[in-house]
Amino acid sequence: MASEIDRSVDEQVASLLGDAGFRYSTVRRRIVATLLSTGKPLTNYQIVESDDSLVQSSVYRNLVVLEQVGVVTRLTTDSEFARYELTDRIIEHHHHLICGGCGDIADFSLPASVEQSLNLSLRKAASKFKFSIDDHRLDAIGICVSCQ
Amino acid sequence: MASEIDRSVDEQVASLLGDAGFRYSTVRRRIVATLLSTGKPLTNYQIVESDDSLVQSSVYRNLVVLEQVGVVTRLTTDSEFARYELTDRIIEHHHHLICGGCGDIADFSLPASVEQSLNLSLRKAASKFKFSIDDHRLDAIGICVSCQ
DNA sequence: TTGCTTGCAAATGATTTGCACTGCT
DNA sequence: AGCAGTGCAAATCATTTGCAAGCAA
Numbered sequence: 001m002a003s004e005i006d007r008s009v010d011e012q013v014a015s016l017l018g019d020a021g022f023r024y025s026t027v028r029r030r031i032v033a034t035l036l037s038t039g040k041p042l043t044n045y046q047i048v049e050s051d052d053s054l055v056q057s058s059v060y061r062n063l064v065v066l067e068q069v070g071v072v073t074r075l076t077t078d079s080e081f082a083r084y085e086l087t088d089r090i091i092e093h094h095h096h097l098i099c100g101g102c103g104d105i106a107d108f109s110l111p112a113s114v115e116q117s118l119n120l121s122l123r124k125a126a127s128k129f130k131f132s133i134d135d136h137r138l139d140a141i142g143i144c145v146s147c148q
Numbered sequence: 149m150a151s152e153i154d155r156s157v158d159e160q161v162a163s164l165l166g167d168a169g170f171r172y173s174t175v176r177r178r179i180v181a182t183l184l185s186t187g188k189p190l191t192n193y194q195i196v197e198s199d200d201s202l203v204q205s206s207v208y209r210n211l212v213v214l215e216q217v218g219v220v221t222r223l224t225t226d227s228e229f230a231r232y233e234l235t236d237r238i239i240e241h242h243h244h245l246i247c248g249g250c251g252d253i254a255d256f257s258l259p260a261s262v263e264q265s266l267n268l269s270l271r272k273a274a275s276k277f278k279f280s281i282d283d284h285r286l287d288a289i290g291i292c293v294s295c296q
Numbered sequence: 297t298t299g300c301t302t303g304c305a306a307a308t309g310a311t312t313t314g315c316a317c318t319g320c321t
Numbered sequence: 322a323g324c325a326g327t328g329c330a331a332a333t334c335a336t337t338t339g340c341a342a343g344c345a346a
Contacts, residue, residue, distance in 0.1 A: 023320070025326060044311085058327055060311060076224040081310075097279045108273040114265050122288045125256035131245045133290040140270045142281040171345075173301060192336085206302055208336060229335075 009036060009090055013071050016089075020069045028062050030054060032071065032086070041075050041083035041096070041105045077139075079103030096139045101147030110138075157184060157238055164217045164237075176210050178202060180219065180234070189223050189231035189244070189253045225287075227251030244287045249295030258286075 013032050014024045034050050035042060044063065048054045063084050066072040071090060075083045077098055083105065088094070093115075097106040110118070118136070126133045161180055162172045182198050183190060192211065196202045211232050214220040219238065223231040225246055231253065236242070241263075245254040258266070266284070274281045 021325090023325065025320085027327075055328055057312080057329075061313090061327085064312090074226060076226055078222060078224055095273075097274055097277055097281075099279070100282065106277050106279065108276070110269050110273070114269045117262050118266065118286075121258050121262045125243075125258070126245055126288055126290060128256070129245055129254050130293045130296075131247070131254065131288070131290050132296065133245075133288045134248065135289045136287065137289065138266075138286045139284065140274055140279070140281045141283045141285065142274060142279050145278045148278075148280065169300085171300060173344090175302075203303055205304075205337080209302085209338090212337090 006036065009086075012090055013066075016069045016071050017065075022065055022069060025062075027054065027058055028066065031059060031062055031066065035072065035084065035086050036091075040107055041085040043079075043081040043083050045081060047084075075105075077103060077105070095137070097144070098139050098141050099144035099147055100141055101143050104144055104146075106144070154184065157234075160238055161214075161219050164219050165213075168217045170213055170217060173210075175202065175206055176214065179207060179210055179214065183220065183232065183234050184239075188255055189233040191227075191229040191231050193229060195232075223253070225251060225253070243285070245292070246287050246289050247292035247295055248289055249291050252292055252294075254292070 009032070010024075010029075013028075017024050017028070030051050030053065031047060034047050038046075038050070042050075044056065044059050047059050047063075048056055063072060063074070067074055067084070070087055072084045073087050075085065075096075077083065078100070081103070085091075092109070094107045094109045097108060099105070118138070122133055122136055157180070158172075158177075161176075165172050165176070178199050178201065179195060182195050186194075186198070190198075192204065192207050195207050195211075196204055211220060211222070215222055215232070218235055220232045221235050223233065223244070225231065226248070229251070233239075240257070242255045242257045245256060247253070266286070270281055270284055
């Protein structure tokens with residue numbers, strides 16, 4: 001059930017922060033809680049909006065820390081605002097449907113087989129450039145229901 | 149040979165601009181030429197740097213126009229600068245190897261079969277969200293040779 | 297001579313940072 | 322106590338924009 005998942009997320013975040021010498025402060029807890037409950041990438045503004053106790057600059061500063069220690073990932077879309085989501089250490093690997101109209105993002109996953117052949121092809125392509133791959137990102141760009 | 153390719157690119161750009169009521173000015177020609185000859189996504193700064201006659205604000209302004217008419221695509225990476233490349237109407241569909249160190253980008257292509265199963269999966273995933281897909285982007289994030 | 301373009305300088309706005317204060321540990 | 326964290330206000334800096342001059346149809 002949800003509370004169990006949350007607890008394990010909390011523990012992971014706490015240890016990722018702790019190992020790097022950071023505290024799991026109240027503000028950080030609230031940011032993680034917001035990202036977790038919303039379940040999709042949020043802009044700084046959206047995070048602040050969703051929780052009265054939060055302040056712009058503190059959220060910006062904490063997102064940087066949370067990214068450093070591997071709790072969140074910064075996404076840059078064509079929208080003017082950066083968005084943040086929990087890393088795939090915390091939630092499962094997935095991809096994005098990005099709305100070109102409003103910038104909204106929905107998550108989705110690929111069949112394991114497709115994901116595999118993708119990884120294989122990426123590794124192959126990268127080796128030509130002597131490029132070492134850490135990660136990949138795949139986004140579909142289109143128009144969401146509300147914008148159609 | 150190269151000059152033939154260039155000529156057809158020029159014609160395409162000219163008609164894309166012309167159809168939208170824009171001129172294929174000298175500055176625009178130079179920007180397209182730079183993107184074409186470099187063969188990888190460039191930042192505004194890199195474009196200006198590569199051609200003394202170009203001015204920052206004009207390049208910014210023209211890249212917006214060129215994007216509007218479908219000649220270039222704006223890429224947002226985690227680097228602090230946006231990058232631009234010719235659209236796949238002008239050059240062939242491809243993907244990116246993005247260096248997390250220096251932000252440099254190399255192009256690569258996937259086998260047609262992989263690209264196909266990818267498209268199929270994307271369409272399937274999108275239909276669940278009633279999301280209409282225009283395009284997709286796939287990037288591999290890693291470290292390039294020079295940064296290793 | 298109309299109106300798209302351009303260069304220069306000034307404005308914009310998301311994000312970052314300085315600083316004094318709070319609150320863990 | 323000592324130092325990470327925070328809120329507020331001011332600073333940054335990539336990008337945008339106003340404006341007067343340039344250039345093509």
